[in-house]
Structure formats: C-alpha cells, structure tokens
Amino acid sequence: MTTDTFLKEKAVTFFLDGQEVHLAGIAKGSGMIKPNMATMLGFILTDAEIDPRSLQKALKNAVDLSFNRVTVDGDTSTNDMVLLLANGKRGKGVINEKHPDFFIFQEALNRVCRDLAKDIARDGEGATKFINVFVQKAKNESEARTVAFTVAESPLVKTAFFGEDPNWGRIMAAVGRSGILIQPERINITINGVPFVEEGMGTQKMTRNELRSVVQSKELEILIDLGLGDASFNVWTCDFSYDYVKINSHYS
C-alpha cells in the first residue's frame, strides 16, 4: 500500500569537465518517515562518469543534507533505500573527488536529493502544510539537530499548525524540553520572517490576528535562533491532521 499523493521527481543538467551531464531522481514515501532514512525509496540516475568510491561518498553527503532531515511522525522506517547509478555515457574520463569540478556534481546531487526530500515531507500523511524548522546559533550541530527534531515532531506544535493557531508557546515548550541547555531570554523565533518570539517572550510588535494570518500560509519557515553559538540544522516536516489519524488508524 502506498499513501503517496503525488509523483516526486527532479532532474538537473550541468557541466562536468566541460561535458554536459544529467542527473535525475525519483522517490516515494509519505509516512513512517524519519532518519535513518525513512520508509522511502529513492532512485537517482546520472550519465556522468564518476569513480564508484567518490560516488558513494557524494551520495552519503547528499543524503545527510536531505533524506536524513525529514520527519513526519517521528516513527522511523524499518526499511529504506536510496540508489545512485552512474552509467558513464557522457564521461570523457573517470572523475573522482579530487577533480576541480567534483563540487559541481556534489551540488547537483544535493539539489536533487533536497528537492525529493522536501517533497516527501510536503506529502507527509495527511499533511496540509509544509514546514521547515531551522535552528541557528546553537552551541553545536548536535544540539541544533536535537532542537529541530524535537520541535518538528512535537504533536502539540504540529496540531497547532494544522489549526492555524499562532501558538509560539508550544514551540518554546518543545525547545525547552529538548534536553539541551537553553537561555530562554536569548531565543528569537520568526515564522516566514515575522517575529513571534523576541528575547524569549511573545512579540509585542504584532497582533494575534496578524500572527494568525502568517500561519495560514501553506509553507512555513520556522526560524529558531538560540543565541548561543554558531551551529545550525534544519528539518523538513508537515502538520498533524485528522487525515493522519485516519490513514494510520484504518491501515488494514
């Protein structure tokens, strides 16, 4: 059974060592989505000619920046796969990670994987909103990651967004329970660029109706600034709706 509602595909064209090459990917998955990696399948094809070890390394980098940053319900897959196949048809010679153009290949691969991963979150079971939780100025990446996943998986945060309730208190509460040491008065939160929390308190600049209109958007960028260091991490997710319950309570 699949609960995907749309096709997830992405293709890019770029130049490698003076040669036009292509990279295309398709993916499926919409529930039980959480690193490592997700109940998902990804197939990525390229006609570039890349050394197998360098190809594997590039894929691992790209997956860490994409499929490993998606969560729908916090439940992790029991099986998942991303395959990257390079047939070398367009190569003038094998390229490895030492080649000056290798970063161009990596960037193209990152783009394809990122777009597929975002589509998986966008198509999360029952999703009505696509949410990017971006945590910055954390002490280190591990702490940024912990906060981002805790917020992205909080049922209270996710149901608030489904209800289009500008409930910044639930975001603060999730940050607070994430397990890292925070200084509440240093925290600033914006959603789609609009301030919600300033120095740990609800903003005085906006009315509740103004905040409500912000969270009515179908795409939400939650920026959580911890004010502690230089590290950041982001997670893509979706809201938590009646349909999520419906899909998963009537599975069989």
Add this chain to the structure above:
Amino acid sequence: MTTDTFLKEKAVTFFLDGQEVHLAGIAKGSGMIKPNMATMLGFILTDAEIDPRSLQKALKNAVDLSFNRVTVDGDTSTNDMVLLLANGKRGKGVINEKHPDFFIFQEALNRVCRDLAKDIARDGEGATKFINVFVQKAKNESEARTVAFTVAESPLVKTAFFGEDPNWGRIMAAVGRSGILIQPERINITINGVPFVEEGMGTQKMTRNELRSVVQSKELEILIDLGLGDASFNVWTCDFSYDYVKINSHYS
C-alpha cells in the same frame, strides 16, 4: 482552560503505629503530559504525623512510580506540581523513615499516586483507550524505560490502537528504533495476555480476527519481553484519536 473530562480522586485508610490514618489525593491534567512531571496538579492530604524530610522522600519515591510514568503525546509540561500535606492530627508521635510502619505509609502513598496517575492517562486528550506499556527482561531499567516511552509515544502505535488494528509490527518497529540494542528473535509481546509476537515473529496461534477482538478492549496491557536481562519499567498512556487533533488544533 481544562480538558479534563472527569474527577480524579483517591482515598485510602490504613494503620500507622497502631493509629488509623487517612490519605487522600486529587489531581487534574489530561494533555501535555510527560515526566517530569506533566501539566498537572496533584494535592495529597494526610492526617498522619510524619517527619518533613521523610515525607518529602516518600513523595519523591511515589512520584517516580506514578506521575513520572505517564505520557499522552510526549510533549512535556512547562509547569506542574504535586503537594503532600500532613497535618499530624492523628499522630501519637512523629514517624520517620526508620519507623517499622513507614513502608505502610509509603505503600498507601504509592497507591494513591498510582491511581491518580493512571486516571490522568485514562483521561488523556481524546483518549478512547487506556494503555499500560510494560517492558520486562531488559538489560537495565534505563533501557526498559527508553523502550516503554518510545512505544507509548509512537504516533503509529497510538493510531493503530485507536483504529483497533492488531498491528504488532508497529510495536516491534518502535522497539527497534528506540535506540537500545535488541535481539529481535528474543522478543515476545502479549496484549491482555494473548500472544501477538513470539520470538520476534507474529504469532501463528491466533487468527487476525482473534487478535483484533483483543485490541477492541478499552483497557490494554501491552507486555513486551525483551529476553535480555532482569529489569523492567512501565508507562501509562492512551491512544491517539481524531479528538486529540481536534482539541489541540482548536485550542484558542
């Protein structure tokens, strides 16, 4: 705003140092319920005469065995409180933890706290079922606790129970992603005493319809035997329904 749907109260009478004494408690709370402790209030009164330090210690023990074992959605409270007041009216003298009857007081306090805690899970937002997740034969208590909370908070496990779907695969998947080292072939799972998983595989002894009738019960005891050691831990929780989403998406 309160989302409690019923009164949570418990009273017991017992003998301490030859004197009849009483202990009674009330509590409120139904959402954002997770140790430490929960968005809850608890007030417990006794007419026994107990040394204040011993009273505090007894309360801490009782809370660890009760309110700290409840979860509804994994979201933790930003504020909670349990108060235990002893007015000493029925005392013939101050009792402390060295007194041979102190364990009787501790047991009475445990009972009151446990019943109140179970009622909080039973009244979880939108709950249609009360679920006790009991993990046994873990390597140590910390691992048993990790598995119990992971299963109790898995949205896929909770929606399956709401839908009365005997989906033991979701329980196994939650155990598997909990982060502890498991040996799947050693795992046995029963629900209300009926085998669901034997040696890591779905039971062959019961038909799917028989398993379905088990999970139609309003009270579920999920026993997860990891087959690794001697430690155990349990968590009380509830299922995940449309009403949970309704209550939390239309909060304000």
